[in-house]
Amino acid sequence: MITAYLAADGFSEQLQEELRRAGAVVTHRHERLFVCEGPAVAAAWAANIWHDCRELAVESIGSAAKALRDIQRNWAMYAPLHHRRAALIQERLPHVSAKPIAFPAKAPTAMLGSWTLLAPDRVLAAATCSSPFANGELVFIEDKAGPPNRAYLKLWEALVRLGRWPMPGERCLDLGASPGGWTWVLAALGAEVIAVDKAPLDPKVLAMPNVSWRGESAFALEPASVGAVDWLCSDIACYPARLLRLVETWRSSGLVRNFVCTIKFQGETDHESAAAFAAIPGARVLHLHHNKHELTFLLIR
Ligand SMILES: C[S@@+](CC[C@H](N)C(=O)[O-])C[C@H]1O[C@@H](n2cnc3c(N)ncnc32)[C@H](O)[C@@H]1O
Numbered sequence: 001m002i003t004a005y006l007a008a009d010g011f012s013e014q015l016q017e018e019l020r021r022a023g024a025v026v027t028h029r030h031e032r033l034f035v036c037e038g039p040a041v042a043a044a045w046a047a048n049i050w051h052d053c054r055e056l057a058v059e060s061i062g063s064a065a066k067a068l069r070d071i072q073r074n075w076a077m078y079a080p081l082h083h084r085r086a087a088l089i090q091e092r093l094p095h096v097s098a099k100p101i102a103f104p105a106k107a108p109t110a111m112l113g114s115w116t117l118l119a120p121d122r123v124l125a126a127a128t129c130s131s132p133f134a135n136g137e138l139v140f141i142e143d144k145a146g147p148p149n150r151a152y153l154k155l156w157e158a159l160v161r162l163g164r165w166p167m168p169g170e171r172c173l174d175l176g177a178s179p180g181g182w183t184w185v186l187a188a189l190g191a192e193v194i195a196v197d198k199a200p201l202d203p204k205v206l207a208m209p210n211v212s213w214r215g216e217s218a219f220a221l222e223p224a225s226v227g228a229v230d231w232l233c234s235d236i237a238c239y240p241a242r243l244l245r246l247v248e249t250w251r252s253s254g255l256v257r258n259f260v261c262t263i264k265f266q267g268e269t270d271h272e273s274a275a276a277f278a279a280i281p282g283a284r285v286l287h288l289h290h291n292k293h294e295l296t297f298l299l300i301r
Helices: 012-021 062-070 083-091 152-162 181-189 242-251 271-278
Strands: 002-007 027-028 033-038 046-051 054-057 075-077 113-119 122-126 171-175 192-196 211-214 229-234 254-263 284-286 294-299
Touching: 002 012, 002 122, 012 033, 012 254, 012 271, 046 122, 046 284, 054 062, 054 271, 062 083, 062 113, 075 083, 083 113, 152 181, 152 254, 152 294, 171 181, 181 192, 181 229, 229 242, 242 254, 242 271, 242 294, 271 284, 271 294
Parallel strands: 075 113, 171 192, 171 229, 192 211, 229 254
Antiparallel strands: 002 033, 002 046, 027 033, 054 122, 113 122, 254 294, 284 294
16 A cells, blocks of 8 residues: 655655654655555644555556546646646646635535656556645635734634634633734634733734733633633644643643644754644644644644
């Protein structure tokens, strides 16, 4: 069995190290795509995982397109090399809509395969992939007026990937909230938001009727002083190990139903902490298209 991992753009080194730690054997590297022997291993730095890949010998552009169409309808191209030839093949495949998403919306459910030209006469194709988006790239219709910054796109993406988001009236704790992009997302969904940050919120966000602000350190916050929350969101700028301790404190309090937290790395990537987050039962750790040198930890009940 062959599995291929497409590194998030700019994070090939992180993926390579993650695969090495997981014991995956890379047999070939095709730019950002790491082709490995064996079934898939967990790979947070992969924007997309191509399951059960097949290699197809193709004599012509037409025969390559036919071979792909014979497998299934929907295909996304990854073409770091042989780009012109690959584009001519993709043109002969059924059109797949790549319209930007209007949040809130569920991810598409139609199967989207991935393919690439390893050589002009050799296609690597996977009918089943981990992401429903072409090369793992989720694009939104952006809101240029409401949020105070672009951090809201990260939370939108996390919630689309979960297929769930806070409902009106649910209680959300937003840690590291300033200037308020995430708080704006949560409040716009109708949730009650407690925003925590020593730095202030943008006045427009603070003025939203269901938003309150606590100007204190998230690490000094006693869970009992907040009570039960449906969603704990954190985008705090801090070391991963410190965030892990905070998550453990709130998990053991039993007061939180769902977690969405950004794990931020400064300088070196802390693979041990990332693995510790991934080892929490039920957790998912992903690199989102809108993430920088960071991962997103999701724990949903
Ligand atoms: C990337 S910004 C958050 C952006 C925010 N999610 C948004 O959408 O606008 C990181 C924030 O973490 C906050 N932060 C750093 N240490 C903190 C702490 N101990 N407690 C609370 N917030 C903290 C910073 O003040 C900063 O506002």
